[in-house]
Amino acid sequence: MPIINIPTWEIVKWFLVFAELIYLVFAFVVVKQVRVMIETLEIGFSFPVRLISYLHFLFALGIIILSVVIL
């Protein structure tokens, strides 16, 4: 059902993309947080933890791109 000539799902899509953008900022904060943790403590397992935080950030970015493309 269109609202002011815009399809409802189109509005939902952009709300979703906006929420995902906020989440992307959060994912970036997690990357920074991991860096601070590793700088504070060198107790091993630094590389995998850093890698997971970067992958999570890329995952969040990938979902935004996916949402924009397929929705």
Added chain:
Amino acid sequence: MPDIFVSRRERLGESFGPQEQPFNDKKEIKEIKQKRHHIHPDYDKKIFSSLRYYPHNTRFINKDPDEEVVLIVRKHPISNLGWLVPFALMLFAPITLKIFPIISFLPPNFQLVSIMIWYMVAVIVSLEGFLTWFFNVHIVTSDRLVDVNFTNLIYKEITEVDLQQIQDVKSTVGSVIRTLFRFGNVSIQTAAENQGIIFEGVPNPDYIVKVIRELREAGEG
């Protein structure tokens, strides 16, 4: 006239003062450290262990060059159930969508994105849980106690207490689960204005108390 006080080093025939020779030989230092590592062979030195005795290659912020890390203590692994169980449930939840199609009203593409967002949230729940457990540690060094506390994403608190400031160390093990899995709290009262440090839910608290007491006595002696 015989001396009333004879220091422990003098009794053992060790030299001290200006004549004392520092350990210049790297091989000798390595041997001493290896001996120390074998004092308590039953305590593993694995990265994910909750109680690491003389851990290898460990550094922390503001560590003095001659300071040696004796213990790294973090919460007992069982405390990870708090995020592991929700993570496992979140992983398997989308599978149940075939039985309970609660998002079937959405178009197929929205369903796909919703499931991916769900998994992304599952990843962050587990990552935050793991990071909190792994990096919130209590460090006992040859000189002091360091309590590293990452409360949330942006809040970091590091409390340091000199070993000589410690007045009282107490271990507490309560509840059935704690007794069963042998973990509890270690409370450290200090002479400093701040009230002290509590190691919460740490494995083998009696052993930690013993190590801190011995280090304090060694520092006094």
